[in-house]
Amino acid sequence: MTSSQSTAPEEYDVIVIGAGPTGENVADRTAAAGLRTVIVESELVGGECSYWACMPSKALLRPVAALADARAVAGSREAVGGGVLDPAAVLARRDSFTSHWQDDGQVQWLRDTGIDLVRGHGRLAGERQVTVEAEDGSERLLVARHAVAICTGSRPVLPQGVPGLAGARPWTNREATGSPTVPRRLAVVGGGVVGVELATAWRALGSEVTLLVRGSGLLPRMEPFAGELVADGLRAAGVDVRFGTEVASLERRAAGADDGPREVTLVLGDGGRLTADEVLYATGRAPRTADVGLEQVGLHPGGWLDVDDSCTVLGVDGGWLYAAGDVNHRALLTHQGKYQARITGAAIVAHAEGRSLDTTRWGAHAASADSAGAPQVVFTTPEVAAVGLTLDAAERAGLRVKAIDHDLGAVAGASLYGDDYEGRARAVFDLDREVLVGVTFVGPGVSELLHSATVAVVGEVPIDRLWHAVPAYPTISEVWLRLLEGCRG
Numbered sequence: 334m335t336s337s338q339s340t341a342p343e344e345y346d347v348i349v350i351g352a353g354p355t356g357e358n359v360a361d362r363t364a365a366a367g368l369r370t371v372i373v374e375s376e377l378v379g380g381e382c383s384y385w386a387c388m389p390s391k392a393l394l395r396p397v398a399a400l401a402d403a404r405a406v407a408g409s410r411e412a413v414g415g416g417v418l419d420p421a422a423v424l425a426r427r428d429s430f431t432s433h434w435q436d437d438g439q440v441q442w443l444r445d446t447g448i449d450l451v452r453g454h455g456r457l458a459g460e461r462q463v464t465v466e467a468e469d470g471s472e473r474l475l476v477a478r479h480a481v482a483i484c485t486g487s488r489p490v491l492p493q494g495v496p497g498l499a500g501a502r503p504w505t506n507r508e509a510t511g512s513p514t515v516p517r518r519l520a521v522v523g524g525g526v527v528g529v530e531l532a533t534a535w536r537a538l539g540s541e542v543t544l545l546v547r548g549s550g551l552l553p554r555m556e557p558f559a560g561e562l563v564a565d566g567l568r569a570a571g572v573d574v575r576f577g578t579e580v581a582s583l584e585r586r587a588a589g590a591d592d593g594p595r596e597v598t599l600v601l602g603d604g605g606r607l608t609a610d611e612v613l614y615a616t617g618r619a620p621r622t623a624d625v626g627l628e629q630v631g632l633h634p635g636g637w638l639d640v641d642d643s644c645t646v647l648g649v650d651g652g653w654l655y656a657a658g659d660v661n662h663r664a665l666l667t668h669q670g671k672y673q674a675r676i677t678g679a680a681i682v683a684h685a686e687g688r689s690l691d692t693t694r695w696g697a698h699a700a701s702a703d704s705a706g707a708p709q710v711v712f713t714t715p716e717v718a719a720v721g722l723t724l725d726a727a728e729r730a731g732l733r734v735k736a737i738d739h740d741l742g743a744v745a746g747a748s749l750y751g752d753d754y755e756g757r758a759r760a761v762f763d764l765d766r767e768v769l770v771g772v773t774f775v776g777p778g779v780s781e782l783l784h785s786a787t788v789a790v791v792g793e794v795p796i797d798r799l800w801h802a803v804p805a806y807p808t809i810s811e812v813w814l815r816l817l818e819g820c821r822g
């Protein structure tokens with residue numbers, strides 16, 4: 334590789350490495366405050382979220398939920414009959430949500446917002462210095478007067494030491510959200526959010542899906558009933574869900590004697606074999622920090638970046654280096670990354686203006702919600718919507734708590750939403766502070782209920798005041814009455 338470096342360093346107030354949702358929002362905040370800001374991006378402006386994660390996966394999943402909703406109600410059920418999704422139309426809509434993997438729209442937004450874009454691979458080169466290596470090998474040196482923010486996100490992790498894995502050319506989230514065709518048989522390895530969502534999507538598009546899970550349940554970080562109801566939903570949709578299963582080795586070879594499609598055979602831990610056309614590994618994420626120059630500032634490359642509540646990187650003097658979004662491992666979700674970006678941006682601006690930071694809990698420069706009130710929706714059928722602590726996590730944190738469960742199907746709004754509606758809700762109450770610390774809803778259409786719970790948890794609204802927050806009749810939200818009655822007695 335030939336390398337040439339422009340001589341004059343280019344000076345900015347703020348340099349952001351990585352133009353995913355987090356980086357874009359850090360840059361937006363600092364530029365809005367009048368700081369001269371540049372963002373460095375090696376692939377597409379918009380990041381994993383826009384092209385290979387949230388947007389395409391939700392574009393694949395929305396028709397699944399829409400059809401399930403129509404089927405759940407007498408009258409509309411007859412209208413859709415036994416119809417199935419039209420894969421070509423679903424994939425075309427997915428393609429439009431990813432802007433056909435072109436980032437012109439987001440580049441224009443940067444321009445309109447007054448943020449400079451430098452395309453290439455960014456690396457720290459020392460204190461407040463970043464080099465950017467362009468595709469042609471040329472290098473530029475950027476220097477920040479105030480701050481550098483690392484927002485380089487995460488990448489999929491494949492298990493080590495599984496014979497044949499590389500040769501099997503497994504799908505990661507990129508192929509599984511971007512495939513132009515529907516595989517006839519798809520094996521999905523991993524029972525976390527990515528695994529269950531993409532198993533749901535491809536099953537609905539016509540694949541025969543087998544979901545292989547090492548543990549004994551799905552969605553291990555959520556309330557146990559969430560994983561159980563999602564497993565029921567997957568099985569009802571025709572997914573073969575197998576627990577306690579590991580893949581020992583894989584082999585990809587021609588399906589027949591001819592030169593036809595090559596299928597992949599998975600040898601399972603118990604000696605069983607499974608043949609598929611594609612295998613998706615949804616087995617976790619690792620930080621994209623191996624090659625961002627961390628060694629230049631005394632940090633170890635490759636790991637998650639440890640930060641304080643204002644997203645300042647620990648172990649680097651001077652408070653000029655920040656890390657927000659997936660890369661700091663606080664909460665691997667777009668909305669939490671964007672929240673950290675708002676906090677990071679505010680901290681950078683306060684420092685630049687010589688103001689001190691308010692890093693007290695829920696202060697303007699503390700991303701307190703990451704641990705106390707991060708919401709998450711799993712867009713399966715049924716949906717899962719959760720915020721705050723599970724019962725188990727609250728107990729492990731030493732809180733004196735009471736959990737109230739309620740059958741969502743018994744709520745009038747839910748039975749109107751769908752015939753034979755099945756779902757469940759749990760609220761976890763902190764008995765000492767008399768506030769909610771966690772809520773989980775599972776059922777069709779519950780994702781839009783979640784923000785009410787987030788407001789209650791983050792606002793630490795006293796239970797006695799929540800009692801006066803009257804849900805409209807007849808909505809699924811009336812479950813709040815039952816949960817609060819359960820707590821107040």
Ligand SMILES: Cc1cc2nc3c(=O)[nH]c(=O)nc-3n(C[C@H](O)[C@H](O)[C@H](O)COP(=O)(O)OP(=O)(O)OC[C@H]3O[C@@H](n4cnc5c(N)ncnc54)[C@H](O)[C@@H]3O)c2cc1C
Nearest residue numbers: 351353354355375380381386387455486658659665666667
């Ligand atoms: C299949 C799937 C579905 C998901 N669905 C959801 C969802 O519905 N809701 C949700 O909240 N979250 C979802 N997530 C998680 C979400 O995608 C991430 O939390 C989010 O993308 C993190 O944003 P980020 O900006 O931190 O990183 P990213 O989106 O990964 O962006 C990082 C950017 O940095 C760039 N970059 C990396 N290194 C360098 C470098 N050295 N120089 C220059 N540029 C660099 C990358 O090219 C990338 O553009 C999903 C994840 C997956 C895998």
